[in-house]
Amino acid sequence: MPLPPPRVPRQKAHLRQISVEGYRRDDGMLELEACLRDTKDLDYVLASGVRRAGDAIHEMRVRVTLDADFTIVDAEACSERVPYPGGCETIAPAYRQLIGLNLMHGFRRTVGEMFSDVRGCSHMTELLLSLPTVAIQTLATFRRDNEDGGEKPFQLDRCHALETSTQTVRLYYPKWHRERAKDS
Known part of the structure; x- marks a missing residue:
């Protein structure tokens, strides 16, 4: 926008x-x-x-x-x-x-x-x-962001959109998605 x-x-x-x-x-x-x-x-x-x-x-x-x-x-x-x-x-x-x-x-x-x-x-x-x-x-530029090398993609958890508990990660990196921890 x-x-x-x-x-x-x-x-x-x-x-x-x-x-x-x-x-x-x-x-x-x-x-x-x-x-x-x-x-x-x-x-x-x-x-x-x-x-x-x-x-x-x-x-x-x-x-x-x-x-x-x-x-x-x-x-x-x-x-x-x-x-x-x-x-x-x-x-x-x-x-x-x-x-x-x-x-x-x-x-x-x-x-x-x-x-x-x-x-x-x-x-x-x-x-x-x-x-x-x-x-x-x-x-x-020289890495595929969805390669499955067994390691978490380097860009995850480095910005708000790619925090592993977000819907963005659920959609594009489902293997690495985690549920947000509930407050006790």
Whole structure:
């Protein structure tokens, strides 16, 4: 169901686009490439100069390589467009600290701690928060979700719709459906 139409006329001022592409490399590892891009619909005056409507204010990119356990084995970051040239882009090497982190075990919390405030770029750090779910979606591309390998499908009990006591699971994964526990 789509959002209802706006109730009051409005003028668009800002667009943030976040894209993350997932790849399976020839060596079997997964690679994620993420980009955050901000543009304004009006000319935007900064201390560093005017950015024309439609020109990128921010354009940050991150690439991580993951092993079979979703541990980051390589990480690269860059800032192609920044509001303060000569300052913003100098933080990119700090994101090599991602190497060794696991996307499935406290990644978002750890990233928030590692790169908060002046230890990182708020836009680059925000971009990283999408990586765990995109990694799962990338891996899922190469798995059939209804294969019966004897193990519970990885996506069950990871969101409200696929909680194993729901009607959704009863319909699509009947083997794994369980009745909701009654309160005593």
